[in-house]
Structure formats: C-alpha cells, structure tokens
Amino acid sequence: SVGLKPSDIAAKISSRKMLAALLAALGIPCDKLSSLYAILDKKAKIPVEAFTEMLSGQIADQDILQKVRRLMSVESLDSIGSIVPITPEFQSALDELKTVFALLETMGIGDYCRFDIGIVRGLAYYTGMVFEVHDITGDLRAVCGGGRYDNLLRDFGGPAVSAVGMGMGDCVLEILLREKGLLPEPIATRCLDYFIVPLDSALEQTAIQIAARLRLAGYSADFSYKTSGLAKQLKFATAANARFCVILGDEFARDGRFVIKDLSSGQQTTPTCDEFWTSIERS
Structure with missing residues (x-):
C-alpha cells in the first residue's frame, strides 16, 4: 500500500528448524547451536575473513567446517541435498518452508519473497520460520525481522503457545520511502x-x-x-x-x-x- 515493488524490497525467508536439522546432520551437537547461530547470523554483515575465523573458532573439524561454509552459500532449497544428507527432521522442516512459500504465492506476494539460508536471526529462541525484509540494493539495514518461536512464552512462565513476532525499523522504512520518492511531503500528521x-x-x-x-x-x-x-x-x-x-x-x-x-x-x-x-x- 506504500508503493514499494519487488524491484525495491524483498522478504528473505529461512527456517531455524531446518537449519538446526542440517547442522545436526553434519554432526554439530545441540549445545553448540546457540553460539553458532549468532555467528552464522553475521555472515552478510562482516568480511569473509572475519566470518571464517569466527566459524573456525566454533568448528574444529575441517570437513564439517567446509560443509557449513558451503551450506551457508546455497541459493535454493533444492541444492541443499548435495551438501547435507536428507534426514526426516530436515525433510519435515523443508516441507513446512515450501508450504510457506506456496501460501505466499497464493496470497499474490510471492514476487516479494525469496529463500535465503543466511537469514538466521541471532537470538536463540527462534524455532521455526525466520525472516528479514531488506531493500534490494542492500544499502540499508533490515526494515524488519522476526520469526516463529514455540517455547518463548512457556520459558517466561506463560502457556506453551507458539507465536510469531517481529521488530520493525520505522526510520529505515522512512529512508527507503524517501529514496524511492514514495513519501508524501509533508508527511501526514496523525489524526x-x-x-x-x-x-x-x-x-x-x-x-x-x-x-x-x-x-x-x-x-x-x-x-x-x-x-x-x-x-x-x-x-x-x-x-x-x-x-x-x-x-x-x-x-x-x-x-x-x-x-x-x-x-x-x-x-x-x-x-x-x-x-x-x-x-x-x-x-
């Protein structure tokens, strides 16, 4: 409704559940995942050398290290199977993610959405789909980001209810709209x-x-x-x-x-x- 097109903005989507299954299939213990997520989340934000050094500090086995690096460079869901063995856990998460993309197509917004395994989200509580919305050129920070968490409410003493949440950068959105000439001048005041x-x-x-x-x-x-x-x-x-x-x-x-x-x-x-x-x- 604000006038942004698929040539302006993209929702990058992945799955923490799928990533956990892939890392487990490569032999990475569960207790290492939280710290590894924080590093993988930095892949697109820091130089390649720095990312490789941080990753090497967490993964000593060179064969696993190289597979993780290859995994984090895939551009499509179909290419993952050539790197990591397909386990039932991975297949379940993959099916969920494909369902999400199919629903987005049905809603008529599929052109705005793409798979990006580099979307990890550094916080440990995500358990399912994760996403970030970015400008196409990548010059700005994420407009918004979030995902699904199944255990967060329970962990804070609430009911075991799954939820999806997101945080949004209104300043980033304003900058993007200004750059695209889509922000009315003057900005309408609240009424x-x-x-x-x-x-x-x-x-x-x-x-x-x-x-x-x-x-x-x-x-x-x-x-x-x-x-x-x-x-x-x-x-x-x-x-x-x-x-x-x-x-x-x-x-x-x-x-x-x-x-x-x-x-x-x-x-x-x-x-x-x-x-x-x-x-x-x-x-």
Missing part, C-alpha cells in the same frame, strides 16, 4: 477521531470500554491513562490531533449523557449514550 476524557478516576474503565467500542466500529480512539483535569486532557486531545472529545463528566454521572466536543469549532452536544452509539452505527 484521531475521538479522544475520551473521563473527569473522574471511577470512569476510567468506562473510557476504556468506549474507546474499544469505537475502535471496533472502525474509528480511531484514545484516552489518557492518567486521569487529570479537563483543561489538561483537552491539551492531550489537541496534541493527538483529535477531531472530537467524548467527555465523561457531571452530565454522564447524572443523566447518562456524553458531552461531545468538536475540537475544530468548539461546539458541544450532549447526546444520550444510545443516541451517540446510534449515530456511530449509522455513519
């Missing part, structure tokens, strides 16, 4: 439809409910997490470039009426809750 103003701490939960309902109806809505006086909250609303304020004050406590303040004209109306939500549903 908020409604800012909710509870004038009593007892109405904070009501403010949260109103904001949530407005968002579900397709409107942008926000509120301050710190209750303060009307003047201060109106300043917050103005800073957020809000169109309207929904004020929960005496009128709400006494009669169940909102005060809707138009921040551009200063005009106010006092609809009942039902009247307000009916107007929202109709608009």
Whole structure:
C-alpha cells in the first residue's frame, strides 16, 4: 500500500528448524547451536575473513567446517541435498518452508519473497520460520525481522503457545520511502477521531470500554491513562490531533449523557449514550 515493488524490497525467508536439522546432520551437537547461530547470523554483515575465523573458532573439524561454509552459500532449497544428507527432521522442516512459500504465492506476494539460508536471526529462541525484509540494493539495514518461536512464552512462565513476532525499523522504512520518492511531503500528521476524557478516576474503565467500542466500529480512539483535569486532557486531545472529545463528566454521572466536543469549532452536544452509539452505527 506504500508503493514499494519487488524491484525495491524483498522478504528473505529461512527456517531455524531446518537449519538446526542440517547442522545436526553434519554432526554439530545441540549445545553448540546457540553460539553458532549468532555467528552464522553475521555472515552478510562482516568480511569473509572475519566470518571464517569466527566459524573456525566454533568448528574444529575441517570437513564439517567446509560443509557449513558451503551450506551457508546455497541459493535454493533444492541444492541443499548435495551438501547435507536428507534426514526426516530436515525433510519435515523443508516441507513446512515450501508450504510457506506456496501460501505466499497464493496470497499474490510471492514476487516479494525469496529463500535465503543466511537469514538466521541471532537470538536463540527462534524455532521455526525466520525472516528479514531488506531493500534490494542492500544499502540499508533490515526494515524488519522476526520469526516463529514455540517455547518463548512457556520459558517466561506463560502457556506453551507458539507465536510469531517481529521488530520493525520505522526510520529505515522512512529512508527507503524517501529514496524511492514514495513519501508524501509533508508527511501526514496523525489524526484521531475521538479522544475520551473521563473527569473522574471511577470512569476510567468506562473510557476504556468506549474507546474499544469505537475502535471496533472502525474509528480511531484514545484516552489518557492518567486521569487529570479537563483543561489538561483537552491539551492531550489537541496534541493527538483529535477531531472530537467524548467527555465523561457531571452530565454522564447524572443523566447518562456524553458531552461531545468538536475540537475544530468548539461546539458541544450532549447526546444520550444510545443516541451517540446510534449515530456511530449509522455513519
């Protein structure tokens, strides 16, 4: 939607599960994988000599070392089998990755995506697909990167739920859009439809409910997490470039009426809750 084309940007995709299976097939112990991932992740970021030296510090066996170097240079999934024996674990991970690429094609974005075994992600908690989005020329840092982790939530005391997460560099994206002439000048400022103003701490939960309902109806809505006086909250609303304020004050406590303040004209109306939500549903 921002105008970037496959000639501008690419999502590079690999699989930590597949890489783990390949390294295990080469005879690298499980307890060495975490430290090895951090080195393999640096392959495209440091000189070849430095990468080779770091890799040699982790892998003493020269035959395995050469196979790992060859493995990290493959450009297609089909060429991996000529370097590493195909194990059931590798085949399972390979099938998963091929399914991902097939789904991306079905979604119509396959042209933006490519396999890159050099996408490792240095953090040890990734267990499945990993990805990074880069500009085609490679002049910039990754626009975003992330992947799947099956055990992270459990390791921090939560449920054993698989998840996919990513981090994004908005500054990198801005630079890329500027270089491609795709960033409007001036950049559009944030515009908020409604800012909710509870004038009593007892109405904070009501403010949260109103904001949530407005968002579900397709409107942008926000509120301050710190209750303060009307003047201060109106300043917050103005800073957020809000169109309207929904004020929960005496009128709400006494009669169940909102005060809707138009921040551009200063005009106010006092609809009942039902009247307000009916107007929202109709608009």
